[in-house]
Amino acid sequence: MSGAPVRSRHHDDRRSGGLRVTRVRNVERITPHMARITFADDELAALHSNGTDQHVALYFYEPGVDLPRPFTTEAARALLPVARPRLRRYTIRHHRPELGEVDMDFVLHGADQLASGWAERAVPGDEAIWFGPSPGWAPGPDTEWVVLLGDETALPAIGAILEQLPPGLPVSALIEVTDRAEEQQLTTRADARITWLHRGRRSAGHLLHERATTLSLPSGRGRIWGAAERDVVRGIRRHYVDGLGVARADTHLTPYWTRGETQDSEV
Ligand SMILES: Cc1cc2nc3c(=O)[nH]c(=O)nc-3n(C[C@H](O)[C@H](O)[C@H](O)COP(=O)(O)OP(=O)(O)OC[C@H]3O[C@@H](n4cnc5c(N)ncnc54)[C@H](O)[C@@H]3O)c2cc1C
Incomplete structure (x- = not known):
């Protein structure tokens, strides 16, 4: 849009x-x-x-x-x-x-x-x-599409973002959870395609990384928001910024937790 x-x-x-x-x-x-x-x-x-x-x-x-x-x-x-x-x-x-x-x-x-x-x-x-609260993410007015990527820790943010995106904006959301029972009803006025990924017994973020790195991005200027385990986020950032050449400023990719480490070490 x-x-x-x-x-x-x-x-x-x-x-x-x-x-x-x-x-x-x-x-x-x-x-x-x-x-x-x-x-x-x-x-x-x-x-x-x-x-x-x-x-x-x-x-x-x-x-x-x-x-x-x-x-x-x-x-x-x-x-x-x-x-x-x-x-x-x-x-x-x-x-x-x-x-x-x-x-x-x-x-x-x-x-x-x-x-x-x-x-x-x-x-x-x-x-x-x-x-x-902290500041919130605010994609620029020239945003033509949005990609949202996350595991369950990012689900509250993705839910809130979806509720606030404008009508008709093309959005692809990939959300990894354990299984179907962890899916939530999300509401939005955007033109959103929400894909739930069920990790089952796979390690957290593996499937998200796999699907995020094979997602084809629309043409035009978009924004990519993502949050998950630290190494998963690093891999996703490498793919988009280093691999595909997406401008770093058009990505907002945040580690929300770190395997094997408490958040004490991050604050
Ligand atoms: C900006 C931001 C927003 C966030 N928003 C949310 C939110 O709305 N809801 C939410 O649930 N989380 C959210 N998180 C993630 C949450 O802060 C972390 O998961 C945090 O580590 C949880 O603290 P804890 O005391 O339970 O575990 P910690 O003491 O930090 O960690 C203990 C152990 O648990 C592991 N661990 C931590 N989180 C997970 C997890 N989700 N799954 C599996 N293992 C884990 C760690 O690797 C560590 O080994 C957010 C993080 C950030 C940075």
Whole structure:
């Protein structure tokens, strides 16, 4: 779709957010390995949404750390010499300002892992502290087509991006999940072809890489957004940028997790 601006709803006024002390309002298992957690706080009514793939950093302090109240950005900074939080990144799947609510979808990849385990055990009333949101991806107004690539960690972002792309824009989405039970209903006004890839017992991202590197790109100027395991993203970037000569600026490829490493080492 040429000439139509492609932008997140709040593209013109992107700001980074601040520290939020929220409560879990609801927990829903939307698929066998994906928990949707609704966070609530009166202040979330005023959260400045940056749209598309905006994410937050969840703060995890060691149990027993006594947090000063009110717990503000300044208070967290002052606490750093004594207690340093472990950070985990999660995408804002929905923001309902009228209800002061935000949804985030958590892949349940292991009850003994920090964020995944927390999400698996979360119940209404639990406190959750996070910082954000980050800026969101905003493909330029000259975008004629979009390719979206991701595993289940990218599914919240892909879902949010699809909801915000303009009517009629040609979009190809390749999404790798374990099996059919992990597929989600995604809504969009774009002219989207969504392909679900079922990895079964194959290692995460193998199939995504295989299909992404055999995808034929439309003519005209498009944008490629992708997120998955770090080495998978590297392989996809090599294919498009080094192999096909797609301008790096037209790609937005982000490692969302790293096999065998916690996110501690990345923050
Ligand atoms: C910008 C951004 C946005 C993100 N948005 C989301 C989101 O909305 N929803 C979401 O679920 N994730 C999202 N992620 C990915 C998430 O932050 C990572 O999966 C994170 O490592 C999970 O933290 P953890 O404490 O559960 O595991 P960690 O302590 O970080 O890792 C422990 C072990 O688990 C492995 N591991 C981590 N993630 C996975 C996985 N998905 N599958 C299999 N093994 C894994 C690691 O390799 C490591 O061996 C996002 C990441 C980024 C950078």
